[in-house]
Each structure stands twice: as structure tokens, then as C-alpha cells.
Amino acid sequence: MIFTETLRPRPGDFDRTGRLAYPAILQLLETVAAHHADSVNDDVLESSRAGVAWIFVQWQVQLSARPQTDAPLRVETWARSRTAASAVFRDFTVRTAAGEEVLRAEAKFALLNRETGRLERITDALYAGYHPEDRAVFADPLPRLRPPAAFEDAQTLALRQSDLDYNGHVHNTRYLEFALEALPPGREFTRLSVVYNRPLAAQETVTLRHTAAGETHTLGVFAGSDLCTLLVLE
Numbered sequence: 001m002i003f004t005e006t007l008r009p010r011p012g013d014f015d016r017t018g019r020l021a022y023p024a025i026l027q028l029l030e031t032v033a034a035h036h037a038d039s040v041n042d043d044v045l046e047s048s049r050a051g052v053a054w055i056f057v058q059w060q061v062q063l064s065a066r067p068q069t070d071a072p073l074r075v076e077t078w079a080r081s082r083t084a085a086s087a088v089f090r091d092f093t094v095r096t097a098a099g100e101e102v103l104r105a106e107a108k109f110a111l112l113n114r115e116t117g118r119l120e121r122i123t124d125a126l127y128a129g130y131h132p133e134d135r136a137v138f139a140d141p142l143p144r145l146r147p148p149a150a151f152e153d154a155q156t157l158a159l160r161q162s163d164l165d166y167n168g169h170v171h172n173t174r175y176l177e178f179a180l181e182a183l184p185p186g187r188e189f190t191r192l193s194v195v196y197n198r199p200l201a202a203q204e205t206v207t208l209r210h211t212a213a214g215e216t217h218t219l220g221v222f223a224g225s226d227l228c229t230l231l232v233l234e
Contacts, residue, residue, distance in 0.1 A: 001131035002078045003036035006097075009070050017186060019066035025192075026059065026173040029092050029105055032075045040129040052120060056172045057087055058108040058142050059194040065102045066188075072097050079130035086110055086119050088127060091137045104137040112167075145195045145230050148218055151209035155182065157221075159202055169199035175229045179219040182210040183233070187217075193232040200228050 013024035020028075037043070037054070067073060073094050080089040092105040111120040157178055165171035175194065200206060204223040211218050221229040 001040075002076055002133065003032070003039060004074065004076050005032050005035055006072045006074050007031070008072045009067065011070065014068075014070075019068050022180065022189070022192060023173045023176045025061065025063075025066075025103065026176060028073070028075065028094070029061075029077070029107070030056075030173065032077050032092070033090055033107070036077055036079075036130075040131075042126065042129060053112050053167045054109050055112045055167070055196070055199070056107055056194075057110050057196055058145075059105065059172075059192065060107075060138065060142055061103060061105040061192040062138070063103045063190050063192075065100075067096070067102055073102070078133040078135070079127065080106075080136055081132045081134045086121060088122055089136070089142075091133075091135070093137060106137055106142065108142060143193060145193055145232055147220055147227055147230055148211050148213075150211070151218075151220060152211040153182070154207050154209045157181075157206040157208050159200070159204070159206060161202070164202055167199070169201060172196065175221055175231060178206075178208050178221055179210075179217075179231045179233065182208055182219060183217060187233075189233045191232075191234040193234075195230050196228070197230070198226065198228050 007028060009020055009024065009028065013020055015021040073096065075092060075094050077090055077092045080091055087108055087110045090107045090109060093101060094103045095101050111122055113120050159170065163170045163174045176192070200223055207222045209220045209222060215234060217233045219231045220227050
């Protein structure tokens with residue numbers, strides 16, 4: 001089943017260049033994914049309150065253009081046919097009202113037991129409610145991101161209460177905000193890749209490490225020596 005929603009970005013979703021900000025892009029996709037879940041009676045907030053939360057494991061976003069106005073955007077998303085019991089994939093396309101594709105993306109999700117901190121099996125009954133589609137927006141599977149042998153520079157991050165979400169962890173889109181703080185302003189990227197190894201909690205000391213190879217920037221968000229999230233911006 002393909003779920004379609006038309007959303008109008010808010011003024012605060014645009015960055016200093018007048019384009020839709022990179023974190024706002026992830027927030028837009030996340031919002032539509034949550035609305036899709038609601039439509040099949042899989043309430044994301046209610047599940048979290050019950051102790052089981054959908055979490056992002058990985059993102060890949062390919063940008064053709066970043067919208068520069070607050071005109072409506074038409075988002076299509078669908079759950080992809082299953083390949084594993086512990087994780088599932090969701091695909092997205094985003095187009096202007098005129099039908100021009102501005103981006104496509106895929107995300108990998110898992111179910112986390114908040115009490116044990118372990119992943120739970122995604123039941124066939126739960127996933128069947130999404131009526132998965134046997135199609136993907138990218139021909140190749142999600143890339144396996146690996147950290148570089150060394151990072152060139154590092155800075156300490158001070159987590160804010162507003163960085164935490166309803167699961168008590170740093171919200172997944174905040175990591176991209178952290179990464180952009182380490183880069184020169186005004187940089188344009190056509191591909192964003194993010195892999196989440198484990199969530200960050202408010203009490204942890206966080207370090208952002210960065211290295212660049214040509215136009216590719218790789219950033220790691222660390223709690224102590226643990227790599228929590230790896231981001232590649234190209």
C-alpha cells in the first residue's frame with residue numbers, strides 16, 4: 001500500500017540559504033511515516049508508552065533539489081516487502097505540486113524494547129497491516145557505512161533537554177543537526193547517509209568527530225569511546 005500525503009513546510013523549516021534545511025527533510029519524512037503508521041492502527045506514541053518503540057536504524061536520502069519556497073510537497077511512502085525478522089525498510093519519494101521529484105529516500109527500522117534495550121521481533125501480523133510493496137526507490141541496497149581509520153578534528157557537544165524525544169533518547173534528526181555544526185555554512189549535499197548504532201541519553205558526554213575526503217564529509221557522534229551514529233554527507 002502506498003501512503004500519500006501533501007504537506008506544506010513551515011517557515012522555520014528553511015535554513016539561511018532559503019532552502020529546506022537538511023534536518024527538516026528528515027523530519028518531513030518521519031512525520032509522513034508516523035501518519036502512515038497511524039492509518040494502519042500502529043500508533044507510534046502509544047506503542048512507545050507501552051514500552052516498545054519503532055527506531056530508525058539507517059537513512060539514505062538522495063536529493064535532486066532542495067525546495068526554496070513553502071509550496072506544498074507531495075510525499076509517497078510505503079513499507080517494503082520483508083527480508084528479515086528484526087528490521088524492515090520504508091521507501092519515500094517527494095515531489096512538488098507540479099510533479100517534479102526533489103528527493104527519494106529509504107529508511108531501515110527496528111522495534112526496540114525500551115525496558116531491556118534489545119530489539120524485538122517484528123511480527124508478521126504487525127507488518128502485514130502495512131500491505132508491503134515489492135519495490136524500492138534505489139536499485140542497490142543500503143550502503144554499509146564504516147568509520148574512517150581516523151578523524152581529523154573533534155568537538156564536545158552539550159546535549160539540551162530539547163534534543164530528547166518521547167523515548168528519552170536524542171531524537172534521530174538531531175544527529176544531522178550536530179553534524180552540520182562541524183561543517184562550513186552554505187555547503188550543498190546531494191546524498192545523506194546515516195547509520196545509528198545506539199541511542200544517546202541526556203547524561204552522556206558527547207563528542208563529534210569529523211573528517212573529509214574531497215567533497216565527502218564523514219562525521220561520528222561518540223559517547224566516550226562508543227560510536228553512536230555515523231553520518232556521511234556527499
